[in-house]
Amino acid sequence: MNNFLARFGKWTYNNKFKVLLSWVVILIVFIGSLVAMGSHFNTNLKISGVPSTDVQSVLKKEFNQSVDAGTMNIVVQNKQDDSIQEQADKKRINAAVKKIKADHQDNIKTITSPYDSQTISEDKTTGIISITFKKEANNVSKSVVNDIQKITNDKVKSNNLKVAYSGNVMMDYDIGGTSEIIGILIAFVLLMVLFKSFVTAGLPIITAIVGLVSGLIVVMLGTNVFSIASVAQTLSIMISLAVGIDYALFILHRFIGELKTSRQNELHKTGKVISEDEAMAVTLSSAGSSVLFAGVTVIIALVGLSLVGIDFLTQMGIAAAVGVVFAVLSAVTLLPALISLLHKFVKPSDKAVKSTKTKKDGFMTKSIVNHPIIMVIVSVIVLGAFMIPVSHMRLGMPFDGALPKNTTQRQAYEMTADKFGDGYNATLVGVVKLDTSNSDAQNKKILTKATDHIAKMDNVKMLAPVVNKEAVAKYKSPAMQEKIKADGQKYVQAKVMDLMKSNPTAGQAEQQQAIQKATQEYQAKITQEVKKAAISDVPAQISKDKKYALIIVMPKTNTASAKTETLAQKINSYSDSLQKSDDTKITLTGTNAVNIDISEKLNNAIPMFTGIVMVLAFVLLMFMFKSFIIPLMAIIGFGLSLFASLGLTTMIMQDGLFNISEKAPILAFLPVIVIGIIFGLAMDYEVFMVSRIRETYITTGDNKLAVKAGLQESGPVIITAALIMIAVFGSFALVQDPTIKAIGISLASGILFDAFFVRLIIIPATIKIFGRANWYFPGANYYNKFKD
Numbered sequence: 001m002n003n004f005l006a007r008f009g010k011w012t013y014n015n016k017f018k019v020l021l022s023w024v025v026i027l028i029v030f031i032g033s034l035v036a037m038g039s040h041f042n043t044n045l046k047i048s049g050v051p052s053t054d055v056q057s058v059l060k061k062e063f064n065q066s067v068d069a070g071t072m073n074i075v076v077q078n079k080q081d082d083s084i085q086e087q088a089d090k091k092r093i094n095a096a097v098k099k100i101k102a103d104h105q106d107n108i109k110t111i112t113s114p115y116d117s118q119t120i121s122e123d124k125t126t127g128i129i130s131i132t133f134k135k136e137a138n139n140v141s142k143s144v145v146n147d148i149q150k151i152t153n154d155k156v157k158s159n160n161l162k163v164a165y166s167g168n169v170m171m172d173y174d175i176g177g178t179s180e181i182i183g184i185l186i187a188f189v190l191l192m193v194l195f196k197s198f199v200t201a202g203l204p205i206i207t208a209i210v211g212l213v214s215g216l217i218v219v220m221l222g223t224n225v226f227s228i229a230s231v232a233q234t235l236s237i238m239i240s241l242a243v244g245i246d247y248a249l250f251i252l253h254r255f256i257g258e259l260k261t262s263r264q265n266e267l268h269k270t271g272k273v274i275s276e277d278e279a280m281a282v283t284l285s286s287a288g289s290s291v292l293f294a295g296v297t298v299i300i301a302l303v304g305l306s307l308v309g310i311d312f313l314t315q316m317g318i319a320a321a322v323g324v325v326f327a328v329l330s331a332v333t334l335l336p337a338l339i340s341l342l343h344k345f346v347k348p349s350d351k352a353v354k355s356t357k358t359k360k361d362g363f364m365t366k367s368i369v370n371h372p373i374i375m376v377i378v379s380v381i382v383l384g385a386f387m388i389p390v391s392h393m394r395l396g397m398p399f400d401g402a403l404p405k406n407t408t409q410r411q412a413y414e415m416t417a418d419k420f421g422d423g424y425n426a427t428l429v430g431v432v433k434l435d436t437s438n439s440d441a442q443n444k445k446i447l448t449k450a451t452d453h454i455a456k457m458d459n460v461k462m463l464a465p466v467v468n469k470e471a472v473a474k475y476k477s478p479a480m481q482e483k484i485k486a487d488g489q490k491y492v493q494a495k496v497m498d499l500m501k502s503n504p505t506a507g508q509a510e511q512q513q514a515i516q517k518a519t520q521e522y523q524a525k526i527t528q529e530v531k532k533a534a535i536s537d538v539p540a541q542i543s544k545d546k547k548y549a550l551i552i553v554m555p556k557t558n559t560a561s562a563k564t565e566t567l568a569q570k571i572n573s574y575s576d577s578l579q580k581s582d583d584t585k586i587t588l589t590g591t592n593a594v595n596i597d598i599s600e601k602l603n604n605a606i607p608m609f610t611g612i613v614m615v616l617a618f619v620l621l622m623f624m625f626k627s628f629i630i631p632l633m634a635i636i637g638f639g640l641s642l643f644a645s646l647g648l649t650t651m652i653m654q655d656g657l658f659n660i661s662e663k664a665p666i667l668a669f670l671p672v673i674v675i676g677i678i679f680g681l682a683m684d685y686e687v688f689m690v691s692r693i694r695e696t697y698i699t700t701g702d703n704k705l706a707v708k709a710g711l712q713e714s715g716p717v718i719i720t721a722a723l724i725m726i727a728v729f730g731s732f733a734l735v736q737d738p739t740i741k742a743i744g745i746s747l748a749s750g751i752l753f754d755a756f757f758v759r760l761i762i763i764p765a766t767i768k769i770f771g772r773a774n775w776y777f778p779g780a781n782y783y784n785k786f787k788d
Helices: 002-014 016-037 056-063 087-103 142-155 178-195 198-222 230-268 276-308 311-341 350-354 363-370 372-392 408-420 422-426 440-455 469-476 478-502 508-534 562-582 591-625 629-654 670-700 703-734 738-775 781-785
Strands: 069-078 108-112 126-136 161-166 428-433 460-463 548-555 585-589
Touching (some): 002 016, 002 276, 016 311, 056 428, 056 548, 069 087, 069 408, 087 108, 087 126, 142 161, 161 408, 178 198, 178 230, 178 703, 230 350, 230 703, 230 738, 276 311, 276 591, 276 670, 363 703, 408 422, 428 440, 428 562, 428 591, 440 460, 440 548, 440 562, 469 478, 548 562, 562 591, 585 591, 591 670, 629 670, 629 738, 670 703
Antiparallel strands (some): 069 161, 108 126, 428 548, 428 585, 460 548
8 A cells, every 4th residue: 555655646736737727627517516516415414213303204104294394484463562462562463474375375284373383471471373385395495585584574573473483394403604714714723833934734634625515516426316404515525625724734744854864965965865756655655645545544433423313313423424535536646746836945944954053851741751650640630620520411402492592593592491391391292002902982982081190290281182174164164054053142142131021211322232232241151151161171183093092291490400301201201101091102202302312222222332442443553553552542542532622611511610501411423423433533643743753763762762753753733733723623613603603613522532642642642651662563573673
């Protein structure tokens, strides 16, 4: 492989225009294809293979409720806390509903005003217009959503009424823009400090952007064939940009180093002098080989996310892996061609070439080499301190209550929580599978027992009442309407007769007053009878084939509350006992139910996923470094940095440190993402640091000198690379979406801990501690060649 890379590096350097033209053609084809085909990301985080999502097919078949269908809720509230049932407000709201229905009848399946659905708060100040679209959420045109908002704002918004919007068609993952620019600018400044050249500092940025654009377009084109979650493109951008700059940095730094050594040899006539294309050959055979290995490690870790068995995690991992593939390709092909094109600017400074001073050991190098045990202990203590918050980390799924306060979804969430109760946004949907061998009466009895039991559970506010459609249809029938009319006439006549009996001299005005009063009494009586009959005595909707029933449980607490999760677990536990006693099973779905199932699936999958990735990486590192101890220390160090990263993320996102989050639970899928990505990236720095140490040890047999050489040669570039990673990932903390913010913070903190405490301190310190034992490996002829 090294010989091939050396030949390829020399060829690329000497055929720069062919390489550059190839990349131009690739970009033109990719961009043209994207313009022609477009992209169709899925805004829903779809999950399959868990009870709460598998049961959704029953919802669609038996109750005509599609969880994938686009939904939109328009929350309307009177600012003066007056009733929205006043004529003026009612007129505005109904006019908006009528206009929306007329303008978008091809897109909307159902739209109900708060007056028809009775979704009006107890204090009558707030109502909800509910819209269900014909298409799935990700296929509902943004222009349709925007036009509905425009209509509502024009018709409803006033000095008295305020409006906010929620629903799955409002979800829109922010892929950044500003955050990427900030990250790139910081990276450029760091590269300027390292290389002290404007052109040289720009090369890693250019190659990373080309790799990023190419990989992202491939992912976007893939949405025409596969279902890919929106958040996957953000993760792809994060990873591709960060590793693209880092990989180019490692190659560029090694190339300039080779030129520096060659020119020093020429100047002092002390060694071999090589040409620039030969320097590129040496660079790709060494640094290029490390980049390929590091890239493959990251790709393996990302693709390994598919082992968890959760759809959107697989999509995120593969999308990010595609980004890494193009980052590596750009670094090993485009960068050498650009270096060749701009070779006059890409070179060591004359001062560096002419310098004969021996590089002095810095404070950290001296400390690691002379006091390795103390440095390891101090690093472990620091990392251990950041691990402590993991003990109270809570996992949860994204919800509107965690969004920034200036978003309309957050405002809608708070308005409904305030007026309808905290649990309005955290309803649990229960699909009840009935025993079809029972009679209807027996199943009704079981449903009554089950719903009564659930209604009495702690933290249950209510079970949503169910409309008795048969009773409503009966009252709406012509025959019943005629009967009501006839009975009404009899009732009014009877009241008038009673008046005349008690007061035979009653005049026309008194009789009209009695008629009016009796009519109002009868109407109120009928309304009460209809309301009573319209509500089923059991709060459960039964399917047409009588095989299933549907219940909706409203908790007292919100989505993020541990009490809501506990309630869902209690219902699941009750379902198990109900199945044993009455062969009737309740399967929960909804945000909290899905969260519980995901957490359980992740908890079961994480050990296997982590084990497979670590074993594979151990084997790769073992054969690369011909060592058992170094791969073991690499994996132990990763564990320390992983938990420290999750601890700091918990402090920031859940506990509210720095006040940049809404103190929401940690994303349920965040730990597995961090495990996959940080492990892959950590191995990058492991490869670049240990490769340099091993090269020196094989040459000299001096373990202490090898550790020094690794820290002095690889240390500065690893520090720069890590700071670039932290800048790119950390810049995503500026994004409003809490999902992206959490991913950015956790990855930035993971790189911080792993690079600066593990790869730059613990790894070289343990290599110093274990000495010659580091390099024991069957067939390693240099193990016995050297002594401690």
